[in-house]
Amino acid sequence: MGDREIDQQLVERAQHGDKHAFELLVAKYQRKLARLLARFIRDQAEIEDVMQEAFIKAYRALPTFRGDSAFYTWLYRIGINTAKNYLVAMGRRAPTTTEFGSEEAESFEEGELLRDISTPESQMMTKEIAMTVNAAMDSLPEELRTAITLREMEGLSYEDIAGIMNCPIGTVRSRIFRAREAIAEKLRPLLGTSKDKRW
Numbered sequence: 001m002g003d004r005e006i007d008q009q010l011v012e013r014a015q016h017g018d019k020h021a022f023e024l025l026v027a028k029y030q031r032k033l034a035r036l037l038a039r040f041i042r043d044q045a046e047i048e049d050v051m052q053e054a055f056i057k058a059y060r061a062l063p064t065f066r067g068d069s070a071f072y073t074w075l076y077r078i079g080i081n082t083a084k085n086y087l088v089a090m091g092r093r094a095p096t097t098t099e100f101g102s103e104e105a106e107s108f109e110e111g112e113l114l115r116d117i118s119t120p121e122s123q124m125m126t127k128e129i130a131m132t133v134n135a136a137m138d139s140l141p142e143e144l145r146t147a148i149t150l151r152e153m154e155g156l157s158y159e160d161i162a163g164i165m166n167c168p169i170g171t172v173r174s175r176i177f178r179a180r181e182a183i184a185e186k187l188r189p190l191l192g193t194s195k196d197k198r199w
Contacts, residue, residue, distance in 0.1 A: 007071040015062055022062070026055055029072055033079050039149045040083040054082040073163035076156075080146060080164060129190060136186040140179055147172055148179035 007028075013021035030051065037047045037054075058078050065074055137145055143165070150161045158176075162169045 004070050008067050011062065011065055011067070011071055014059075015065070022059055025071065025075075029075055030055075032072070033075065036076060036079055036150075036154055037083050039153050040080070040087065046086070050083050050086050051079070053086075054079040057082060069163040070160070073160050076150075076160075077164045077166065084142075129187065132186050132190055133183060136183040137179075140182060144175050144179040144182070147175035148183075151176050 010021045041047050150156045158169050158172050161172045
């Protein structure tokens with residue numbers, strides 16, 4: 001039995017009043033959802049609050065979940081909307097980051113490569129590239145920023161992103177392409193690449 005089928009069974013049990021089934025879904029997805037929300041909200045306490053609110057909304061909306069999409073796609077959509085609403089209420093815009101902390105580097109498969117940037121010049125260049133990418137991401141329209149974040153940071157499929165963003169796959173592909181082009185444009189002067197090359 002696949003992940004989606006297991007989730008569907010848990011959802012059906014939760015829809016029939018089994019609170020433990022929903023707790024299992026929360027336990028399964030809370031770290032993934034927190035990681036997604038961290039791309040929009042930087043403060044850990046705020047992430048916890050928004051995540052809790054997203055799970056409460058999901059629980060209340062559970063009777064309307066029909067299983068047309070995977071549960072986590074539906075949950076991610078609720079999470080993103082909750083984060084956006086929170087940021088609007090706080091009068092803020094969603095930040096993005098591509099910098100990795102040393103703790104995060106430990107968990108990466110290529111962790112050794114991340115830690116092995118030894119020369120001051122290469123460290124400075126890496127930092128400058130990260131700052132340029134962050135600035136480019138921050139300047140993107142919200143729908144492009146969300147699409148590229150879900151694809152590049154969360155590693156979701158185009159189909160899942162389409163479900164989360166509630167739009168056709170073609171629109172997702174277009175948004176990701178436009179976001180990559182905008183980021184490449186900002187990186188060109190730094191990397192010395194010509195207009196016909198992205199990186």
